[in-house]
Amino acid sequence: MGLEDRRDAEPEVYQPAEDSHLLADAACDGLADADENDRVLEVGTGSGYVAGRIDAETPARVVAADLNPHAVRQAREEGLETVRADLVSPFADAAFDAVVFNPPYLPTDPDNEWDDWMERALSGGEDGRAVIDPFLERVPRVLAPDGVVYLLVSSLTGVDDVVEEAGEHGFSAVAVADESFPFETLTVLELLR
């Protein structure tokens, strides 16, 4: 099924866009030396595009997860091992060598009602970090000691604020990819402890 057909068939699932491509490229580059013993989690997989790229381009074992049941269905249809999950909640301690996330990051009105799945895919609350901050708090638990996080952020979200918050949770951050658009710059942060 092509992308346009998918948009029609799954209107409640975020379909691959520039941010998805940037994150997939950076994660695949960063995981170039992965082997079949490495385990990778994609949080918020949406269509499964990023997890599918990692699955196809690296030997690592990939698990996809999303809160949105429609996304879980689409990712499963793509052949991915997929779990319905709020961030990393169901996963065991130190279960993953890498965690990848293209989060909802658009700053939105405080009266935003979060009443449909596409809004949950896009909206990052008033400061854009309503999902990123809890992710940074919880992801260390499921990461192996030498594990890595690839996190997509936008200039609209405040990259420096995200780097500072990541530091609060023991991570140092390096920007490994970026791409500029008329209204924002997208950056992929590599987070290591």
Ligand SMILES: C[S@@+](CC[C@H](N)C(=O)[O-])C[C@H]1O[C@@H](n2cnc3c(N)ncnc32)[C@H](O)[C@@H]1O
């Ligand atoms: C910007 S979309 C990215 C989708 C896909 N990874 C991509 O790059 O094309 C954000 C995704 O995060 C999911 N999401 C939002 N809040 C979540 C949460 N608390 N736990 C898990 N997934 C969440 C949304 O359902 C959505 O699929």
